Amino acid sequence: MEKELAVELIDSKCFVKLKSELQEMNPADIAFLVEELNGDGEIGEKELILMYRILPKELAAEAFTYMDSDTQMTLINAFSDRELRYVLDELYIDDTVDIIEEMPANVVSRILRNTDSDTRKQINQLLNYPKDSAGSVMTTEFVYLKKELTVSEAFEQIRKIGLVKETVYTCYVTENRRLLGIVTVLDMLVADSDTAVEDIMETNVISVNTHDDREYVARTMSKYDFAAMPVVDNENRIVGIVTFDDAMDVLQEENTEDFAKMAAVVPAEDSYFKTSVWSHAKSRIPWLLILMLSATLTGMISARFEPQIAVIPMLVSFMPMVMGTGGNCGSQSSTLIIRGMALEEIRLRDFFKVVFKELRIALICAAVLSVVNGLRVLITYKDPALALVIGLSLIGTVVIAKLVGAMLPMGAKALKLDPAIMANPLITTVVDSCSLLIYFTIATNILSGRL
Amino acid sequence: MEKELAVELIDSKCFVKLKSELQEMNPADIAFLVEELNGDGEIGEKELILMYRILPKELAAEAFTYMDSDTQMTLINAFSDRELRYVLDELYIDDTVDIIEEMPANVVSRILRNTDSDTRKQINQLLNYPKDSAGSVMTTEFVYLKKELTVSEAFEQIRKIGLVKETVYTCYVTENRRLLGIVTVLDMLVADSDTAVEDIMETNVISVNTHDDREYVARTMSKYDFAAMPVVDNENRIVGIVTFDDAMDVLQEENTEDFAKMAAVVPAEDSYFKTSVWSHAKSRIPWLLILMLSATLTGMISARFEPQIAVIPMLVSFMPMVMGTGGNCGSQSSTLIIRGMALEEIRLRDFFKVVFKELRIALICAAVLSVVNGLRVLITYKDPALALVIGLSLIGTVVIAKLVGAMLPMGAKALKLDPAIMANPLITTVVDSCSLLIYFTIATNILSGRL
Numbered sequence: 001m002e003k004e005l006a007v008e009l010i011d012s013k014c015f016v017k018l019k020s021e022l023q024e025m026n027p028a029d030i031a032f033l034v035e036e037l038n039g040d041g042e043i044g045e046k047e048l049i050l051m052y053r054i055l056p057k058e059l060a061a062e063a064f065t066y067m068d069s070d071t072q073m074t075l076i077n078a079f080s081d082r083e084l085r086y087v088l089d090e091l092y093i094d095d096t097v098d099i100i101e102e103m104p105a106n107v108v109s110r111i112l113r114n115t116d117s118d119t120r121k122q123i124n125q126l127l128n129y130p131k132d133s134a135g136s137v138m139t140t141e142f143v144y145l146k147k148e149l150t151v152s153e154a155f156e157q158i159r160k161i162g163l164v165k166e167t168v169y170t171c172y173v174t175e176n177r178r179l180l181g182i183v184t185v186l187d188m189l190v191a192d193s194d195t196a197v198e199d200i201m202e203t204n205v206i207s208v209n210t211h212d213d214r215e216y217v218a219r220t221m222s223k224y225d226f227a228a229m230p231v232v233d234n235e236n237r238i239v240g241i242v243t244f245d246d247a248m249d250v251l252q253e254e255n256t257e258d259f260a261k262m263a264a265v266v267p268a269e270d271s272y273f274k275t276s277v278w279s280h281a282k283s284r285i286p287w288l289l290i291l292m293l294s295a296t297l298t299g300m301i302s303a304r305f306e307p308q309i310a311v312i313p314m315l316v317s318f319m320p321m322v323m324g325t326g327g328n329c330g331s332q333s334s335t336l337i338i339r340g341m342a343l344e345e346i347r348l349r350d351f352f353k354v355v356f357k358e359l360r361i362a363l364i365c366a367a368v369l370s371v372v373n374g375l376r377v378l379i380t381y382k383d384p385a386l387a388l389v390i391g392l393s394l395i396g397t398v399v400i401a402k403l404v405g406a407m408l409p410m411g412a413k414a415l416k417l418d419p420a421i422m423a424n425p426l427i428t429t430v431v432d433s434c435s436l437l438i439y440f441t442i443a444t445n446i447l448s449g450r451l
Numbered sequence: 452m453e454k455e456l457a458v459e460l461i462d463s464k465c466f467v468k469l470k471s472e473l474q475e476m477n478p479a480d481i482a483f484l485v486e487e488l489n490g491d492g493e494i495g496e497k498e499l500i501l502m503y504r505i506l507p508k509e510l511a512a513e514a515f516t517y518m519d520s521d522t523q524m525t526l527i528n529a530f531s532d533r534e535l536r537y538v539l540d541e542l543y544i545d546d547t548v549d550i551i552e553e554m555p556a557n558v559v560s561r562i563l564r565n566t567d568s569d570t571r572k573q574i575n576q577l578l579n580y581p582k583d584s585a586g587s588v589m590t591t592e593f594v595y596l597k598k599e600l601t602v603s604e605a606f607e608q609i610r611k612i613g614l615v616k617e618t619v620y621t622c623y624v625t626e627n628r629r630l631l632g633i634v635t636v637l638d639m640l641v642a643d644s645d646t647a648v649e650d651i652m653e654t655n656v657i658s659v660n661t662h663d664d665r666e667y668v669a670r671t672m673s674k675y676d677f678a679a680m681p682v683v684d685n686e687n688r689i690v691g692i693v694t695f696d697d698a699m700d701v702l703q704e705e706n707t708e709d710f711a712k713m714a715a716v717v718p719a720e721d722s723y724f725k726t727s728v729w730s731h732a733k734s735r736i737p738w739l740l741i742l743m744l745s746a747t748l749t750g751m752i753s754a755r756f757e758p759q760i761a762v763i764p765m766l767v768s769f770m771p772m773v774m775g776t777g778g779n780c781g782s783q784s785s786t787l788i789i790r791g792m793a794l795e796e797i798r799l800r801d802f803f804k805v806v807f808k809e810l811r812i813a814l815i816c817a818a819v820l821s822v823v824n825g826l827r828v829l830i831t832y833k834d835p836a837l838a839l840v841i842g843l844s845l846i847g848t849v850v851i852a853k854l855v856g857a858m859l860p861m862g863a864k865a866l867k868l869d870p871a872i873m874a875n876p877l878i879t880t881v882v883d884s885c886s887l888l889i890y891f892t893i894a895t896n897i898l899s900g901r902l
Contacts, residue, residue, distance in 0.1 A: 024655060028675045159641055168637055169620050185636055186619055190610055204475055222703065224479045225696035227678060244695045245676035251699065252673065255706045256790055259713075263786030263875065264779055272791040273801075277808060281815035284783050288776065288820055295775035296827075303768035310764045317754035319770065320883050324746035325739065327778075328715055328876045332735050335714030339707055340723040350724075357728060364732035369739055376747075424714065424875050425779045432771050 001025060003036055010047050019054045027059055031066030038071050039273075049078040061090030068274070069102035076107055085114045093119065094139035094246070097126045126240075134217045135210035137250060138231045138240030143171040147180055147198035151188045154197055158185070167243050170228050173201045177237040179230055181205055207232045210239060215254045218247040219344065258342060262335065262423035264291065291429050298432045305440040311451050315443055318390060319436065325369065326397040326435035327428035333358050333405030334427045338419045341409065348413055354406050362402035370394040389443045396438040401431045452476060454487055461498050470505045478510055482517030489522050500529040512541030519725070520553035527558055536565045544570065545590035545697070548577045577691075585668045586661035588701060589682045589691030594622040598631055598649035602639045605648055609636070618694050621679050624652045628688040630681055632656060658683045661690060666705045669698040670795070709793060713786065713874035715742065742880050749883045756891040762902050766894055769841060770887065776820065777848040777886035778879035784809050784856030785878045789870045792860065799864055805857050813853035821845040840894045847889040852882045 001021045009018040022030060034051065037043045043051070052060055052075060064072065064087055076084060088096060088111065096115070100108050100123065112120055122140045129135025143161065145154050158168050171188075173181045181201030191200050207230040208217050221229050221244060229247075231240045257267040264287035268275045275283075302309075302319070309315055337354060340346035346354060374391035378384060405427050409419035444451070452472045460469040473481060485502065488494045494502070503511055503526060515523065515538055527535060539547060539562065547566070551559050551574065563571055573591045580586025594612065596605050609619050622639075624632045632652030642651050658681040659668050672680050672695065680698075682691045711718040715738035719726045726734075753760075753770070760766055788805060791797035797805060825842030829835060856878050860870035895902070 026655065026657060026675060155640060158637075185640075186609075189606060189636075204477065206477060222696070222699045224477060227695065244678065244699070245673070248673045248695070248699055248702065251702060251706075252794070255702075256794070259710075259786055259790045262710075263783050265783050265787060271794075271796040272787055273796065273804075273808075277811045277815065280808075280812045281819075284780075284812070285816055285819050288779055288783075288816060289823060291779050292772060292776050292820060292824060293827075295772040298771035298775070299768040302771065303765065306764040306767065309767055310761060313757035313761045314754065316757065316760055316767055316770075317750040319767075320749035320753065320774065320887070321743060321746040323771065323774070324749070324880060324883065325743050327879065328739055328742050329735075331875060332714050332716050332739075335710055336716060336723055339710045343703070343707070343722075345722040345724065353724075357724075357731075360728045361731045361735070364728065365736055365739060368732075368736050369743060372740060373743060376744075424782060428778065428879075429775060432775065436771070 001033065003033065003042070006033060006037060006051075007042050010043055010051065015054055018051070022051075022055055023059065027062035028066045030055070030059070030063040031071075034063070035068055035071050038074065045074055045078070048074060057086060058090065061087045065091060065095045069099065070274070072099055073103060073107060076103075076110070081114055084110070088115050088119075092139050092141055093122050093126065094137070094141075094240075097123055097136075100127065129210060132214050133210060134208050134212045134214055134231045134242060135240070137214045137217070137246050138210075138242045139246075140240045142228070142230075142238075142241040143168050144174045144238065145171050145183070145197050147173050147175060147196070147201070149197050150194050151191050151197065151200075152193040154183075154188060155193075167228050167241070170241075171197075172230055172238055172241075173197055174238055177239075179205060179207060179232055179236060179238045182230070205230065207236075207238070208242075209234070214242075214250050217242050218250040218254070221247045222251070254342075258338070258420045261418065261420035262338065264288070264423075264425040287425065291425050294429045295432065298429070298436060301433055301436050302440070305444070308440065308444055308451055312443075312447065314386075315440070318393075318439070321373070322390075322393055322397055322439045323432045323435050325394060326401040326431040327424070328401075329362070329365065329398045330401035330405035330427040330431040331424035333361075333402045334409050334423055337406055338409045338423060341413060341419050346410075348410065351410050354410065355403060358402045358406040359399070362399045365402070366395040366398035369398060385446055389439075389446050392442050392446075393435075393439040396442070397431075397435040400434045400438065401427075404431055404434070452484065454484065454493070457484060457488060457502075458493050461494055461502065466505055469502070473502075473506055474510065478513035479517045481506070481510070481514040482522075485514070486519055486522050489525065496525055496529070499525060508537060509541065512538045516542060516546045520550065521725075523550055524554060524558060527554075527561070532565055535561070539566050539570075543590050543592055544573050545577065545588070545592075548574055551578065580661060583665050584661060585659050585663045585665055585682050585693060586691070588665045588668070588697050589661070589693045590697075591691045593679070593681075593689075593692045594619050595625045595689065596622050596634070596648050598624050598626060598647070598652070600648050601645050602642050602648065602651075603644040605634075605639055606644075618679050618692070621692075622648075623681055623689055623692075624648055625689060630656060630658060630683055630687060630689040633681070656681065658687075658689070659693075660685070665693075665701050668693050669701040669705070672698045673702070705793075709789070709871045712869065712871035713789065715739070715874075715876040738876065742876050745880045746883065749880070749887060752884055752887050753891070756895070759891065759895055759902055763894075763898065765837075766891070769844075769890070772824070773841075773844055773848055773890045774883045774886050776845060777852040777882040778875075780813070780816065780849045781852035781856035781878040781882040782875035784812075784853045785860050785874055788857055789860045789874060792864060792870050797861075799861065802861050805861065806854060809853045809857040810850070813850045816853070817846040817849035820849060836897055840890075840897050843893050843897075844886075844890040847893070848882075848886040851885045851889065852878075855881055855885070 034048065038048050055063065100111055126135065143158055145157065154171065169185045171183050172179060173183055181203040182205050183197050183201040187200050206224060208220065210231055210233055217229060227244045228241045230238050231242060233239050260267040266283040266286065268279060268283055337346060370391040373394055374387045377390045378387040408422040408427060412419045412422045485499065489499050506514065551562060577591065594609055596608065605622065620636045622634050623630060624634055632654040633656055634648050634652040638651050657675060659671065661682055661684055668680060678695045679692045681689050682693060684690050708718040717734035717737065719730060719734055788797060821842040824845055825838045828841045829838040859873040859878060863870045863873045
């Protein structure tokens with residue numbers, strides 16, 4: 001259903017038609033429609049809640065998980081305790097935890113008051129895992145089977161509990177919560193119904209620890225093509241699973257964070273529009289100040305050459321080109337290397353291999369750029385000495401820029417810092433100083449006769 | 452098994468131990484081990500093939516799909532026709548197509564010669580879909596059921612064919628290949644065994660077209676948390692499915708491409724180390740040349756102010772700071788907006804909303820930066836007029852930079868260009884000119900008494 005139709009139906013109070021239209025929709029689409037209506041202010045809170053209450057209970061609860069935290073909070077505030085309990089019963093525990101993490105304290109305590117003590121314990125446990133850990137993205141709901149069960153008993157168990165579990169197709173065979181192996185529903189479908197699960201389980205299980213980084217978990221799942229990854233504690237007891245849909249979200253969020261960091265922005269929690277103007281400014285100003293003050297150093301380098309500039313003011317007109325080319329060369333190298341490290345294609349022990357490779361690439365790029373630009377200067381200004389200055393400066397700048405662009409991110413990694421902060425803006429600032437120093441030094445030497 | 456142990460076992464010809472170690476490993480890990488050994492030149496081709504032949508056939512075929520194309524080619528060249536046929540039989544068709552796309556013509560024809568005519572037809576069909584389309588990433592192997600089948604008949608069918616299908620947990624109910632609905636194995640496990648699948652199928656199916664963009668497909672799957680997405684042709688006949696593991700790969704590849712584009716690099720097909728020095732240079736030089744020549748324009752702007760620079764050479768020492776701050780501000784905005792558009796959080800119709808938001812963010816950033824730097828100049832140089840020049844220039848530069856950074860990527864999108872090419876380097880080059888123009892104009896006016 002389009003937004004316009006929804007508004008029309010609400011305005012004209014055609015609730016029967018509205019209900020039947022909503023029932024045809026996917027829960028995710030209902031959530032996006034509700035969000036859009038709420039965000040644009042096209043319907044008020046009262047209509048929003050009314051629209052939500054029209055939905056069949058189960059569909060309503062499912063749509064709830066897809067909404068953003070603002071809309072969820074509006075709804076929770078309007079819910080009766082009974083409605084809240086119903087929604088919470090339908091939610092997977094990891095989704096409840098996601099909601100709790102976004103809510104103010106009074107809403108959190110209301111949510112916790114309305115869950116049973118067992119769920120509350122699981123929620124508290126999940127809340128205690130460090131941010132960005134496997135524990136913080138896993139769900140504690142999965143199917144575990146005793147090893148003695150037969151296939152038909154296992155199916156009986158899945159039938160009983162399956163509907164509330166996030167994924168049932170991979171079952172975990174455990175003994176005292178220790179993970180012995182995994183068995184898939186397909187394995188069981190193909191096997192005889194009286195086979196014991198321990199006879200068909202796969203014992204070579206790959207698992208992660210609750211404290212492993214969530215990005216590592218997602219990348220490992222992608223590497224092995226896993227739909228779910230078991231998460232174990234330090235005693236190898238299975239405590240949860242990470243499912244592929246959460247892994248996909250993790251990959252997207254981590255990529256978004258890297259994009260922000262590489263543009264010298266402190267990553268925001270929310271989307272572009274959800275983040276306020278003040279928060280945007282706050283996440284951009286720190287790096288701008290740092291980079292502005294470090295650019296002052298570059299200025300001090302050019303200040304040292306003021307006497308030469310006073311005599312040959314034309315030198316200034318090549319500064320943007322030399323600095324710009326250096327910055328671009330450096331950010332090409334740093335971006336590719338930061339990405340390569342994020343994908344684990346480039347490791348720390350490859351340091352010299354990377355530096356040597358960048359050196360060779362730099363020499364080719366430098367040769368092309370200096371010939372093209374040297375010729376341009378020669379033709380425009382008919383000044384061979386000046387063309388030589390530009391050509392040589394570009395060679396020095398490109399080589400230094402690519403080496404700095406390669407070494408800084410790898411150095412950051414070695415110091416256990418995030419390589420992404422060593423991206424374009426910082427590299428550019430560092431390379432700017434080098435470029436100007438090279439350029440003015442070469443110019444002073446070659447053009448010394450004119451000074 | 453660690454690389455060192457593998458080399459040792461091969462060198463000392465302990466093949467029984469090698470076999471038992473390999474059998475304990477996950478197929479993906481076997482593939483990475485083989486690649487690593489091959490890449491480092493620690494074992495020769497002969498040992499590589501020997502190691503591969505030691506593996507149980509099924510494990511060998513599965514490991515094969517995870518290897519890179521170099522290693523696959525080495526193995527294919529060594530395979531007998533019988534071995535090749537066995538591996539091809541075990542592969543999913545979409546994996547075979549991925550391999551074919553990487554291989555030289557003689558290997559391709561050998562592969563096609565060794566597949567049966569039905570598979571060959573499917574391969575050729577998949578090869579014909581445009582690059583980056585849903586058709587090019589889908590697999591043609593999925594479970595489809597007639598609507599009259601009962602649950603127990605459906606399970607019988609899954610048992611018979613299930614093992615060779617990439618995913619069996621979502622089954623597609625079809626009539627004359629037209630998609631009527633989907634039914635999951637869980638739905639069927641919970642239902643009575645004599646229920647007809649049409650009675651429990653979900654008819655509100657979300658599908659994509661073979662020609663839809665693969666990134667759109669992956670993002671849609673992530674949005675709805677789908678493990679598999681049906682792909683239909685223009686007549687709504689189901690022709691394949693895209694599975695979550697391929698969707699995850701697509702997301703990672705598209706992100707990697709965006710990172711490269713945003714650093715002014717033509718995206719490469721291969722990983723950093725697999726791409727040769729020449730290819731790296733070739734993918735970096737075009738943008739460097741374009742940006743170098745456009746930076747020359749910036750140089751021409753500063754050339755216009757040579758008379759002023761000759762009188763007050765100190766003006767030069769603030770150029771890097773003003774240009775750098777402009778570039779950083781612009782790339783912050785452009786990166787966040789490019790990413791927002793990639794995630795579909797920002798749409799074209801939000802143009803004025805984005806510009807207005809960036810304007811307000813810019814004013815806050817500008818105020819902070821100009822006060823901080825103005826004060827610094829005032830304290831360092833005890834020159835209020837100069838401090839005013841710097842402060843005002845920064846305000847102008849930051850505002851222009853953020854607006855350009857917002858408008859260029861959205862403009863590119865409106866022209867159906869990839870917004871990612873409007874990232875940092877290009878923005879920086881455009882913003883540099885504006886910054887210098889603002890800076891020198893303000894300086895000339897305020898400091899006119901000294902000129």
